[in-house]
Amino acid sequence: MRFKKAITFSVVLFILSLLLVACGGDDGDNGDTDSATSDTGSGNVKTVKFMHLWPEGSSAKHHQVVNEIIEEFEAENEDIKIDLEVLSNEQYKDKITVLSTSNELPDVGFTWAAGYMEPFVNGNKFAPLDDVVESDLADDFVAGTLEAFSVDDVTYGLPLELNISYIFYNKRIFEENGVEVPETLDELIEVAEVLNENGVTPIALGNRDAWTGSMWYMYLADRIAGDEDVLTKAIDREISFEHPALIQAGEELQRLVDAGAFVQGFNGLADEEAKSMFTSEQAAMYLIATWDLPNYTTNEDIPQEFRDAVDYFPFPTVNGSGDMTSYVGGPGVGLFVAENSDVKEEAKKFASFFVQQWGVKAVEDVGVIPATKVDPESLDLPQMYTDVLNDLNDATNITLYVDVQTSPSTAQVHLDMIQSLFGGEITPEEFAETHENTLASEE
Amino acid sequence: MGLNCMNKVMSNKWIITLYILPALLLITILIVIPLILSGYFGLMKWDGIGAMEFIGLDNYIVALQDSKFWQSALHSFLLAIFSALSLIGYLAVALILASKLKGTNFLRKIYLIPMLLSSVAIAQLWIKVYNPSNGMLNSILRMIGFENPPAWLADPNIVLYAIFIPIIWQYAGFYILIYYAALKNIPESLIEAARIDGATPLQIALKIKVPLIMNVFKVTIVLSIVGSLKYFDLIYVMTGGGPNGASEVMASYMYKLAFSSYNFGYGSAIGFLLLIITLIVTVIIRKLTATDEEIQY
Structure with missing residues (x-):
């Protein structure tokens, strides 16, 4: 009796396990058949697959505007249908990598600039978009943004966002401690010293994420070198990374650290933690890019009292050297069109429409x-936006973030070295030498 | 009747195969094949996106000369040693809990709490505890007179040990539970006999209870060391291996290479080396702790 039961039980188990396996296999194939049918479409209507990374939950406004644009596009082009897939940021990155390995990229999707998209371009996954730019979008982009999405002077992405970074500061804390907005590095250090004496943390910095500290280093290098964009040149291998300006930037940075300008334990703090120190008025200054503007203007989750107290100033000169209209920043995401898309023309049309709208x-x-x-x-905007847009129109130079400019593996070395430089574990000379060796080994 | 039937089932080779097959299939598909694949990817120069290029053992040779890999391996081994040593502490706690003192029931539940939390929750909790300016730990230190308490997760000399503490805390419940169950299995008559012979509680614990659960203890040594060598979660969430590799362990280094540096080939090679190192260590520990016969009283 029991014997029989055991047999039935094990057979059921066995079948279940087969089912499990079969299901697993099926899942992978699903995407394949999906895209095959969508490519052919029904009748004369062509379907363009579009993937983006602004889910309704976390980016409600982005999500809504994307849907509006799609509706308008479909209304104007009745023979084209947009097939939408939305994922959150990290999931999106993972999925795009997997899809591209199996040649199943969506017809239109999001990419990041420069170093990130290089493997895709080298693997012939992205279509050149020079024709779209020339016919529809010539002169539309802010200088420097399109270049960030180009490899060997061919455009592979249409930039959607542009961010530059400022030092945001708390006016109330500045007033209470009787300090003025600094215009030189020495003045910044003086401000930090006064604030420290009064027991206020001068600058919030979450350097566990290292790209935050990288922005400080980049600005110092930019100011010290003046008109010459030494960082970009060193990364492009036109000059050595052991350039005096790049070493001096490291020295000035360590001078800031030694003066106690940054919050204690910054190397162990995440950027989010630093941000919350600034927004809860525990720190007086915070260097971040303009993607944070809503937090200082319209975001209702942040206390009104704090938003009223925030203003920004451009990164100070290093004692007279450097141009305050030169910024560290760069485009965020951009649109790509898949090289092996069956509806490439329609996809390009949509990408171009999307960028304009x-x-x-x-x-x-x-x-x-x-x-x-x-x-x-022409727009009704909070004052801070108007100021930033005016600054952008007057910008003389935008240096793209180092960790976006370089290949992913060099970026990792850079970020690790930034932490060590801030932590005082290496000298500025060693910092420059490691970068030089890493960049040279990649040539 | 039942036992008889069981023997009959077990003597039929087909039935045994049938029983094992589902698990075997799952393990093959989900574990064995990916393992072989990762060893194979380790032979490739591959960024995870473009084409693969066969480069033989280059990745493995580079890995063996990679100081960052050895640094992370050292950290993993340090963690293994700390975890193994902390087993003694767990055992001591379990011995106390298993004795019939008042309140042990309540304490046992407290020790189990970290086991019920997810790793990410524990990491977030300890990030807050360690926060250099607002954290609980530094607030207490300042209150009792330390002027400049360290920034626990930012100081490269401290960060590794600062993370060991929550890891040891995280697994306390698990090992204490195992020891507790084993201790409860010791027949009461043995302990009573010892007591009548005049043994002190300490003697009973060290000379009777501990030797009797030695086999369980050996298993936990292997579990904790192997678990430490491949440890990943808290380190990834709390520091991401930083600052500049000061808290990097083998698994987090592997992850960084594959998913941040887009160096899947090299990352796979590191993963495969991690497997080999863990295997060797397991064999060595089994050899060292092997005994010919079980202790019986």
């Missing part, structure tokens, strides 16, 4: 600064 809606409806030119006078 996004440029119109991004600032006002989402609070994002687009990579396309915007006339601040």
Whole structure:
């Protein structure tokens, strides 16, 4: 009797395990058949697959504007249908990698600039978009943004966002401690010293994420070198990374650290933790890019009292050297069109339409600064946005983040070295030498 | 009747195969094949996106000369040693809990709490505890007179040990539970006999209870050391291996290479080396702790 039961039980188990396995296999194939049918479409209607990374939950406004743009596009082009897939940031990155390995990229999707997209371009996954730029979008983009999405002077991505970084500061804390907005590095150090004496943390910095500290280093290098964009040149191998300006930037940075300008234990803090120190008025200053603007203007989750107290100033000169209209920043995400897409023309048409519409809606409806030119006078915006847009129009140079400019593996070395430089575990000379060796070994 | 039937089932080779097959299939598909694949990817120069290029054993040779890999391996071994040593502490706690003192029931539940929390929750909790300016630990230290308490997760000399503490805390419940169950299995008559012979509680614990659960203890040594060598979660969430590799362990280094540096080939090679190292260590520990016969009283 029991014997029989055991047999039935094990057979059921066995079948269940087969089912499990079969299901697993099936899942993988699903995407394949999906895209095959969508490519052919029904009748004359063509389907363009589009993937983006702004889910309704975490980026409600982005999500809504994307849907509006899609609706308008479909209304204008009745023979094209957009097939949408939305994932959150990290999941999106993972999925894009997997899809590209199996040649199943969506027809239109999001990518990041420079170093990130290089493997995709080298693997012939992205279509060149020079024709789209020339016919529809010539002169639309802010200088420097399109270049970040180009490899060997061919454009592979249409930038959607543009961010530059500022030092945001708390006016109330500045007033209470009787300090003025610094215009030189020495003045910044003096401000930090006064604040420290009064028991206020001068600068919030979450350097566990290291790209935050990297922005400080980049600004110092930019100011010290003046007109010459030494960082970009060193990364492009036109000059050595052991350039005096790049070493001096390290020295000035360690001078800031030694003066106690940054919050204690910054190397162990995440950027989010530093941000919350600044927004809860525990620190007076915070260097971040303009993607944070909503937090200082329109975001209702942040106390009004704090938002009223925040202003920004451009990174100070290093004692007279450097141009305050030169910024560290760069485009965020951009659109790519898949090289092996069956509906490439339609996909390009959609990408171009999307970029133009996004440029119109991004600032006002989402609070994002687009990579396309915007006339601040024509829009009803918080003052801080108008100021930033005006700054952008007057910008003389935008240096793209080092960890975006370089290949992913060099970026990792850079970020590790930044932590050590801030921590005082290496000298500025060693910092420059390691970068030089890493960059040289990649040539 | 039942036992008889069991023997009959077990003597049929087909039935045995049938029983084992589902688990075997799952393990093959989900574990064995990926293992072989990762060893194979380790032979490739591959960024995870473009084409693979066969480069033979280059990745493995580079790994063996990679100071960062050895640094992370050292950290993993340090963690293994700490975890193994902390087993003694767990055992001591279990001995107390298993004795019939008042309140042990309540304490036992407290020790189990970290086991019920997910790793990420524990990491977030300890990030807050260690926060250099607002954290609980430094607030207490300042209150009792330390002027400049260290920034626990930022100081490269301290960070590794600072993370060991929550890891040891995290696994306390698990090992204490195992020891507790084993101790409860010791027949009461043995302990009573010893007591009548005049043994002190300490003697009973060290000379009767501990030797009787030695086999369980050996298993936990293997578990804790192997678990430490491949440890990943808290370190990834709390520091990401930083600052500059000061808290990097083998698994987090592997992850960083594959998913941040887009160096899947090299990352796979590191993963495969991690497997080999863990295997060798397991064999060595089994050899060292092997005994010919079980202790019986």
